Amino acid sequence: MKIVFATNNLNKLKEVQYLxxxxxxxxxxxxxxxxxxxxxxxxxxxxxxxxxxxxxxNKYGYDCFADDTGLEVEALNNEPGVFSARYAGAERNDDDNINLLLHNLKSHSNRNAQFKTVIALSLNNEIKTFSGICKGEITSEKHGTHGFGYDPVFKPFGYEQTFAEMLLEDKNKIGHRGKAVRLLADYLNFK
Structure with missing residues (x-):
């Protein structure tokens, strides 16, 4: 089976194909x-x-799935949320987004946050959605070089490492995208 994943993000493609x-x-x-x-x-x-x-x-005719992911930070009224990729501007710069997030959290002791991914699958003229959530906290500085986005400042509850310090296999076991992709994979296995 071949299906389109509506992304140009090579990191996401790699993560999802692995799962x-x-x-x-x-x-x-x-x-x-x-x-x-x-x-x-x-x-x-x-x-x-x-x-x-x-x-x-609709435009290309391919069966397709797409995801959207947001980081929701309790102390910031669940910001950046739907604007996570462009939190610091339309350039979608990971470092700028992280720096703005850390700046906005400076005066907050509550650093609880969650990553939320929703995958929408358009298959056989039907839409199905699959969600994954990973709860954790925002660190006060960046740690690690793996991953992308907010991974260097997100530490899942129960772990001492940020997502950016984890191997891809470990991140996928507990991460929001991994949870949503496993639900998608389970569904596609029966198609």
């Missing part, structure tokens, strides 16, 4: 010659995932 069964091959947006920015104008993480999956299905 899917061998008989499922995922194609990125560049593989289907989709080079435009897919709209993400919905007010929720779930809404953005559905919007992206529908965009690829």
């Amino acid at each position: 899917l069964p061998a008989h499922i091959t995922i194609l990125g947006l560049s593989d289907i010659k989709c080079h435009e920015d897919i709209p993400e104008t919905q007010p929720t993480i779930k809404g953005n995932a559905i919007q992206k999956a529908n965009y690829v299905k």
Whole structure:
């Protein structure tokens, strides 16, 4: 089975392919010659995932899944949330986003946060969604060089390492995207 994953993020492609069964091959947006920015104008993480999956299905005709992920920080009223990728601006710079987050948390003792991923699957003219959440806390400084996004400052509860200090296999076992992808994989195994 071949299916499109609506992303150009090579890190995400690698993470997700690692979790899917061998008989499922995922194609990125560049593989289907989709080079435009897919709209993400919905007010929720779930809404953005559905919007992206529908965009690829409607414009390119491929069965597709798309994800949207947000970091929700309790002390910041669940910000950056749906704006996580562009928290510090449209450039989507990971370092700038992390620096703004740490700055905004300076006066807060509550550093509890959660990563939330929603995957929307457009298959056989149906939409199904799968969610994964990982709870943890925001560290006061960056640690580690693996991963991407907010991984250097997110430490899952029960662990002494940030996501950026973990091996990909370990992160996928407990992480938000891994949880959502395993639900997707279980569903696709029966298709």
